[in-house]
Amino acid sequence: MTRRIFLLDSYQRTFSATVLEKRLIDGSPAVRLDATLFYPTSGGQMNDRGHLSGVEVFDVIVREGEIWHLLAAELPDESPIHGEIDWPRRFDFMQQHTAFHILAGAFSHAMKIETLSSHLGETFCTIDVKCPDLSQDEMNRVETIANQVVWENRTIKAQSCKSEDLPKLPVRKLSDLPNDIRLIAIDRWDLDPCGGTHVASTGEVGLIKIWGKERIRGSIRCRFSAGGRCLRQLQEQGKSIQELSEILSTGLADMPRAVQKTLDELSKVKKANQMLFAQFLEVWCADLAHQALSKTVVVRVFPGLSADELRLLARRASQESAAVFLLAAPAERTAFVFATGKPGIDLHVVLNHLSTKIDIKGGGKADFIQCSGPNIGDDLEPLLEQAALIVANL
Ligand SMILES: [Zn+2]
Incomplete structure (x- = not known):
């Protein structure tokens, strides 16, 4: 069994390890190590990437309970091997993952809404919550509360407990794992069994934005992002809005009205065109x-x-x-x-x-x-x- 160093320290970027086994997985060289910092795709969070002794690790998966590192080429024949994770990617996922916990707490505390699942993707993340609908005001409320928790810079710690003790704790969700359970505790906010990677305090999440929602089989799926990724998306959105503002010669507040006016005018022109075409059609015929x-x-x-x-x-x-x-x-x-x-x-x-x-x-x-x-x-x-x-x- 590989020792999962990422569970002990989310901030460690390099490590040394010994190769336990090599094999081909889907045509790519893959290795199993005695220890790893590489988080495998699991629990709704995507895998780390990086290098093992200079060879690119492009995917990390769990097969039959073991972590496999999928490589772009064969590893050099050396021991121990040196590993380095892609830190910007890891930190981005730490921000998204922690934002998920904060949002789940906000839905629970502010709205008494249960969180069902999450997915942390490379562009957007989603959180599925158990309710028939959410208004824009309700999403704004959850978003505001979640960001207040970010600004309060609450500590986040991993702790373990016996599975039989779990029901006695104020956890947001129970776990059916048989052994010791790893709990992620956000100070006075959220306690949840989780094996992912998180930042050490909520302030490091920086910013949380809920971008929209959709209905999924009787529940609501909210799209969100956090941290540096969220800032980049807001910058892109700001650039588009600025361009639109210049095209429409109007400020942000008047933009919906200006777009509606343009669409109304376009509709009138289309109708006039249809009438003209009908007249020309007679002449051409x-x-x-x-x-x-x-x-x-x-x-x-x-x-x-x-x-x-x-x-x-x-x-x-x-x-x-x-x-x-x-x-x-x-x-x-x-x-x-x-x-x-x-x-x-x-x-x-x-x-x-x-x-x-x-x-x-x-x-x-x-x-x-x-x-x-x-x-x-x-x-x-x-x-x-x-x-x-x-x-x-x-
Ligand atoms: Zn987590």
Whole structure:
């Protein structure tokens, strides 16, 4: 059994150990040591990373009760080996993990809400609590209380107790482990069985932010972060808000109103555009119908139309005339619609011809085909005219 040094001192960064066993795990060299500082993924907390005698440790897992260090290469043949954990990553997880305990205490003390589980990820952490819903005011209250506990800089200590003594203690959650239980005690705040890594006083957590919530099977999952990670996220958010503020030419307080006003205006413009398109559609349809009087195949390019608008136009034109319509709307990609109301014509010949010239994607029925291809500029109309000749000779 590996001695878990991280349980004794979360702040130790380097250690020496002897290799007990080597094996391949999922194709990677892995070692089991007589002692380790590397925290394995467990209890909702992600693994440490770092190096063993200069070789990268990219994952640390528990298999059959033993800790295995997964390595980027074989270890050099030396003893003892020297280990060093990735300290910024470890300290970040110590801040997140301790923030979880503080939040769980806040939910318990302030709201009488039970904590169900947690997950400490690399970007965000989550805490699942047993309640049907949480309002923004309630989340703000828990967040404020949790941060007060941070500012009070309460001590955090690990202590052990016999499993049979656990029910006599004011623990937040019982444990079904058979042996001695490791308890994490935040002074006058939270007592919880836990094998993770924590900071020594709540002040080191720095800051706790609840970012949002979602409903998960009758409980609520709150997304949170703490410490340096939280500061970086707030800095990123601040930068985005500043950029938005400059784009909208307004301050933070007026931003929701400015965004709503812009969306309302956009909605009006969209409606006006739809009305204009409906009017233009009549004009374009009449024009296509006029051309269809003298041609069996009508080629037209409509710059600026969307693929949906082009489809609508082709549908209308082919319903009102028996000609073949080869329409295109050049944009970043060019939209094509080939349509006819004349029975017995398979417009796949057009698609097949174009696909010998350009990279074109799409399909449809014999009388109505939609596709898209690259923007080929001035070559577009000649290409469609070539296809028109093929169709005219069918
Ligand atoms: Zn813990």
